[in-house]
Amino acid sequence: MQKDIIKKLHKSFEDYHHEKDGVEYWLARELQELLEYTEWRNFEKVLEKAKESCKNAKQSHVDHFVDVNKTIKMPKEAEKKVSDIMLTRYACYLIAQNGDPRKEVIAFAQSYFALQTRKQELLEERIAIQERIDARKKLTETETKFSKLIFERGVDNQGFGRIRSKGDKALFGGHGTTQMKKKLGIKTGPLADKLPTSLLKPKTLQQSSQISMLRKKIYRVNHL
Numbered sequence: 001m002q003k004d005i006i007k008k009l010h011k012s013f014e015d016y017h018h019e020k021d022g023v024e025y026w027l028a029r030e031l032q033e034l035l036e037y038t039e040w041r042n043f044e045k046v047l048e049k050a051k052e053s054c055k056n057a058k059q060s061h062v063d064h065f066v067d068v069n070k071t072i073k074m075p076k077e078a079e080k081k082v083s084d085i086m087l088t089r090y091a092c093y094l095i096a097q098n099g100d101p102r103k104e105v106i107a108f109a110q111s112y113f114a115l116q117t118r119k120q121e122l123l124e125e126r127i128a129i130q131e132r133i134d135a136r137k138k139l140t141e142t143e144t145k146f147s148k149l150i151f152e153r154g155v156d157n158q159g160f161g162r163i164r165s166k167g168d169k170a171l172f173g174g175h176g177t178t179q180m181k182k183k184l185g186i187k188t189g190p191l192a193d194k195l196p197t198s199l200l201k202p203k204t205l206q207q208s209s210q211i212s213m214l215r216k217k218i219y220r221v222n223h224l
Helices: 003-015 028-034 040-056 089-097 104-152 157-171 177-184 197-222
Strands: 018-020 023-027 065-073 079-087
Touching (some): 023 089, 028 040, 040 065, 040 089, 079 089, 089 104, 104 197, 157 177
Antiparallel strands (some): 018 023, 023 079, 065 079
16 A cells, blocks of 8 residues: 555545544444445444444443434535434444455555554553553552551551451452462462452452551540
C-alpha cells in the first residue's frame, strides 16, 4: 500500500472519531462509508459477525455496540430518524476483522485498529501498574505510622504481629496474615507485596482507621 494512501486512510479514521464524556467512539453509518460498503444491509451482516466475535471473546457486546438514533436532513428541509450504532475501538477492530479482505481499506482498518487497540491496552496496563505503586506506597506510609504508635505503647514485635493478623482477619473474611500468605503462595516477604490493588486500598483505609482509633485512645489516657 502506497504511503500517500496510508496517510489518507489514517487521517480519515481519525477524523471520524468522536468523543463524549472522555469516551471515544465511531458511528456505524460513518464507518460503513469509510470501509466502502455502499449498502447498509450488507454492512449490517458484518456488524452481526463482529458482535458474534465479541460474544465468543467473552466480552459484553452491548458495551461495545451501543444502539442509538440520529436525525438526518432530507430534501425540502425534512428530517428523518435513522438507527445507528456507537462503536468502541475494539468493536471497530472486530468489524474490520470480519470485513471483506479483498478491499484495500479493510486491510488497512485491520492493521489500524489492531495497533490502536494494543496501544490502549498498554496504556491501561501502565495506569494499573502506577495505581498499584501508589497504593503500595500509601499503605507503607500508614503501616509505618501505625507501627510507630504501637511500639510507643510498649508492644513488642510479636504483639504487633498479632494485632496485624487480627486486622487481616477482619479484612480477609477470617483469614489471618499467615493463612493469606499460604492462600496466595507467598513464601517470603510482606503479604502486601502480593496483594492486588483492589485489596491494598481497603487495607490502607483499615490502617488509617486503626491509627485514628489508637490516637483517640492515647489522648483519653493522657487527659484522665
